Amino acid sequence: MSAPEPLVRMTGITVEFPGARALDDVDFRMFPGEVHSLMGENGAGKSTLIKALTGVQPIDHGSIEIDGAPVHFTGPADAQRAGVSTVYQEVNLLPNLSVTENVMLGREPRRRWGTIDWPAARRRTAELLQTMNLDIDPSSRLSDHSPAVQQLVAIARAIVVRPKVLILDEPTSSLDNDEVTELFRVIAGLKESGVAILFISHFLEQVYEISDRLTVLRDGRLVGEYLTDELLRIDLVHKMIGKDLSVLVDIQARTSESDLEDNLLVDPPLLTAIGLGRDGGITPLDLSVHEGEIVGVAGLLGSGRTELARLLAGIDRPDTGEIRVDGRVRRFRTPRSALRQRIAYASEDRRTEGIIGDLTIRDNIALALQADLGWARRIPRKRQNELAASYIQALNIRPNDPNALVRNLSGGNQQKVLLARWLAIAPRLLILDEPTRGIDVGAKAEIQKLVSDLAENGLAVVFISAELEEVLRISHRVAVLRDRRKVGDLTNNDLTVGRLLAAIADGGEDGAGGAGIAEPRDQGAGR
Structure with missing residues (x-):
């Protein structure tokens, strides 16, 4: 026929x-x-x-x-x-x-x-x-x-x-x-x-x-x-x-700090999610993040990466489970509730849920701190200028003019301004959803280094990215999502892109192999 x-x-x-x-x-x-x-x-x-x-x-x-x-x-x-x-x-x-x-x-x-x-x-x-x-x-x-x-x-x-x-x-x-x-x-x-x-x-x-x-x-x-x-x-x-097993590069994350490994073994997590889920969003899952730890979240588009971030940040309310901060149950009914615990979230959609294009660099950086203090307690202009100048220099924001409108900045510099806004409130946990999407290689490297440096100074980070090499490059541990459920929790000791892809494709059943699906308390964390 x-x-x-x-x-x-x-x-x-x-x-x-x-x-x-x-x-x-x-x-x-x-x-x-x-x-x-x-x-x-x-x-x-x-x-x-x-x-x-x-x-x-x-x-x-x-x-x-x-x-x-x-x-x-x-x-x-x-x-x-x-x-x-x-x-x-x-x-x-x-x-x-x-x-x-x-x-x-x-x-x-x-x-x-x-x-x-x-x-x-x-x-x-x-x-x-x-x-x-x-x-x-x-x-x-x-x-x-x-x-x-x-x-x-x-x-x-x-x-x-x-x-x-x-x-x-x-x-x-x-x-x-x-x-x-x-x-x-x-x-x-x-x-x-x-x-x-x-x-x-x-x-x-x-x-x-x-x-x-x-x-x-x-x-x-x-x-x-x-x-x-x-x-x-x-x-x-x-x-x-765009990767094939024959050409996958076995990316080794940076060697972990010994004191971090010790802390993960003995110190309680900063944040623990237990059975956290939302109908139509993500299947109930467990997740923990320690001080100084970068937990990567890997999965294909639609796997539930952003849904998880929004639950952790109090933007969406869970239907099941609970969140504990320092061992105490916290109910995040709004993002402000999470901010009170110094948990900040940078959305993947920085244009509509992040930066305000018609405001200056200085105004965007001071925005979250001003909201945290309350609008009745205005931050003095001198303090705003000092704040902006400090982060412009620290993050290498270009142009270095605090009066420049954010809408005229490149994508990478807009992302740096957004990071500066949240760093200004001195967060304990920073949730970054696709922080390097759509920016050039140089700006991407700067942001990755910044996140790494922040973690070394004790900041806990949840890092979400569709680029698996990026997740492996800076994460101590990787939570693997597929079809809106968590299918693996992999320590980043000798973890390769191939193993991570296999975990995503096979749900951790056949492909994770020696990647080591385990919570960090049992295995430590590599970086």
Whole structure:
């Protein structure tokens, strides 16, 4: 039998933005009756490729064919008319309306005089739900249903037009295991009907369970297309990150200080998280951090790295577990609660959750200290100038003008200003989420050295980074996350990128090997 023709064929897709090429000559195809997963880390080009396929993003070069016919999308409506439907991560429905009203919105059957034929709309909705084996009352209010049912209603709305291609963007991000099973049952039914399904998810277990084919992008370029059952998980991780076992560099972290090892063996942790978890965020886990220790957090995008940081910093409230500081239970209901214990958090999104671009370097540095003192106790301008001058010199912030607006600084210098803000309050624990993302090599090295020096002076650090070499370079210990659960706690004695990748891919069951999954009290800590 001859091989089937692709239902979607994208050839030589190139998309350029000012100063950057988001997609560079990318080929992509989907077959009828298949589930296809698009894989890649942040900045790989996944979102841009999806936008090109759905008509949201015009392409600069290349061509798109749907069912063998060339298409040129000028907007999402063109893509929908060509048979491409999308269900986004944030369900775009109206919870105050009925299931029927949501499914048929904009496609309601009309009577002779143009009025909506609601009985016909309910019958059409009921038929559609029945084909998906969903026992849902079409007249019920959408808000009365669980998030999983609402997700399925969103899919029903997407397939009411009988699409050829269905794009599911992170459809399981807020679902529990039983709800994921129900969703996968519906996907299997759609697959049998010949629909080509593009499944986007950061959960490797789910990708391997549901997908027939994978396409991997990295840095806007095509790495390759693979049959899922022919690609090992660890090989997928290598292709996403850009490393191969044959060329992995065995990075040894700096030799640990003997007094730190002794302290980890006898001193209680500064912070201990016990069974800490949040529904839809991260599975309950244990974590400890000692004074002077850098605990790295490693995992792929979507593994729960930021969710963990937000729980530790009091930004999100846990549903289970507790946090102890110096052995005493502390309830962090707000970030201010954590700050009172001198726990500071620097977000990975420094532009929207960190720096304030319209304020000066001096104002940004003094901001957290002023908030800690209270706005009634204004920090004198002389003290603000001294504070800014001290950190500008210590962190080598450029330009060295405290009156310069932060929005005009480079990414690396903005990150230094953000670090200076938190250091000004003399934290005991500093949680850094992707502190070197998007900055040049020189600034990255300066920040890494700064973090290392701070730890040597007793500061506890939780260091989160997608760059595994960076995590290994400065961490005493590495907590490994996968699919929003902790799967390993590895001491950094002879720990290599290969072993760390294996722990991420295999959940620490087969790949961690001699990496040493253990709490630091038993094994000490290498650096």
